[in-house]
Amino acid sequence: MSKLDPTHLGILRLLQEDARMTHKELARRLRKSVSPIFERVKWLEQNGYIKGYTALVDLQKSSNSIISYTHIQMNDHSEEALSAFQREVVLFEDVRECYYITGNFDFILKIVSPDMKGYNDFLRGQLSKLPNVGSVQSFLVLSEEKRDTTYKI
Amino acid sequence: MSKLDPTHLGILRLLQEDARMTHKELARRLRKSVSPIFERVKWLEQNGYIKGYTALVDLQKSSNSIISYTHIQMNDHSEEALSAFQREVVLFEDVRECYYITGNFDFILKIVSPDMKGYNDFLRGQLSKLPNVGSVQSFLVLSEEKRDTTYKI
DNA sequence: CTACATTCAGCAAATTTTTCTGTTTTGACT
DNA sequence: AGTCAAAACAGAAAAATTTGCTGAATGTAG
Numbered sequence: 001m002s003k004l005d006p007t008h009l010g011i012l013r014l015l016q017e018d019a020r021m022t023h024k025e026l027a028r029r030l031r032k033s034v035s036p037i038f039e040r041v042k043w044l045e046q047n048g049y050i051k052g053y054t055a056l057v058d059l060q061k062s063s064n065s066i067i068s069y070t071h072i073q074m075n076d077h078s079e080e081a082l083s084a085f086q087r088e089v090v091l092f093e094d095v096r097e098c099y100y101i102t103g104n105f106d107f108i109l110k111i112v113s114p115d116m117k118g119y120n121d122f123l124r125g126q127l128s129k130l131p132n133v134g135s136v137q138s139f140l141v142l143s144e145e146k147r148d149t150t151y152k153i
Numbered sequence: 154m155s156k157l158d159p160t161h162l163g164i165l166r167l168l169q170e171d172a173r174m175t176h177k178e179l180a181r182r183l184r185k186s187v188s189p190i191f192e193r194v195k196w197l198e199q200n201g202y203i204k205g206y207t208a209l210v211d212l213q214k215s216s217n218s219i220i221s222y223t224h225i226q227m228n229d230h231s232e233e234a235l236s237a238f239q240r241e242v243v244l245f246e247d248v249r250e251c252y253y254i255t256g257n258f259d260f261i262l263k264i265v266s267p268d269m270k271g272y273n274d275f276l277r278g279q280l281s282k283l284p285n286v287g288s289v290q291s292f293l294v295l296s297e298e299k300r301d302t303t304y305k306i
Numbered sequence: 307c308t309a310c311a312t313t314c315a316g317c318a319a320a321t322t323t324t325t326c327t328g329t330t331t332t333g334a335c336t
Numbered sequence: 337a338g339t340c341a342a343a344a345c346a347g348a349a350a351a352a353t354t355t356g357c358t359g360a361a362t363g364t365a366g
Contacts, residue, residue: 009215015207019173020173022353033315034353034355036314038355050211054206054302055169057168062162062306065306067252069222093305099295099297112305139254145239145243146248147251151212152246153212175322177323185344187324191323
């Protein structure tokens with residue numbers, strides 16, 4: 001790491017706050033001219049520091065989707081079983097995020113389903129069909145109090 | 154809701170996939186000309202359907218930050234206590250996401266701290282100082298298997 | 307000191323954004 | 337169906353940005 005100089009870090013910070021900021025504005029704030037900013041943004045993209053750009057959509061205004069956090073405990077902790085589970089679970093459309101974690105559980109999933117029926121179908125028709133899934137504990141999101149996807153870097 | 158027609162939804166879908174897509178490209182894919190697309194994007198922004206645009210940065214490549222999911226159970230479930238907790242906890246820099254949920258716990262927090270010391274300082278110096286915090290259960294993220302912030306709408 | 311590589315500013319062409327105008331479509335009402 | 341007003345649209349043109357290029361400045365190794 002830290003082939004990243006202050007200008008690189010500044011770009012990452014600013015584009016996290018507003019991905020549609022123009023190169024000209026980036027240049028103004030970082031006290032550089034446009035061309036080096038342009039080249040650096042391209043470099044950050046091509047070298048995987050920036051994985052993409054996304055619009056943050058107000059889900060509650062735009063759909064009836066329901067969000068849940070679901071914890072998975074495996075009943076087989078072999079490397080093969082864990083890898084197989086990961087490989088399969090991330091393919092499900094409703095699984096938006098998947099983390100392997102320390103503690104009582106093995107995985108935390110963020111699930112977004114179009115409605116309660118879809119959520120039920122996912123849990124019973126897809127998730128529970130995967131091998132070696134032990135306990136499944138779900139927490140439905142009642143309200144999103146904060147969601148800030150910018151990280152301090 | 155559903156002042157949203159298929160073009161609105163198409164814009165939201167496409168900008169979730171790539172927030173830097175040009176209006177011209179949006180227009181081409183949605184089979185419209187540029188000006189209505191331009192007007193609609195502006196409308197979606199001003200009416201809160203699009204809350205912002207963010208670059209997705211590879212945290213592991215760009216920093217040493219550690220991520221944790223932390224569950225909070227309150228020992229006072231009055232409206233005042235819950236509201237007060239929400240109001241305070243979202244102000245902490247390390248709290249990137251906060252959800253009020255059903256189930257055994259009351260809140261799920263996504264915490265991102267610069268390092269283990271920062272994380273410790275947050276837990277013991279900030280979080281546990283808030284009133285009415287009962288049990289706190291933390292899960293450190295060992296690996297991020299999937300993180301897709303686009304939602305099907 | 308020189309040669310080389312890297313980073314940069316400034317310029318210019320290509321492209322996009324943004325505004326404006328006039329036309330078409332939509333939808334409500336007769 | 338026919339009429340009207342409002343909304344949505346396509347196209348054009350000006351303003352701004354993106355993108356590639358050139359040559360200068362800076363730093364480094366020989």
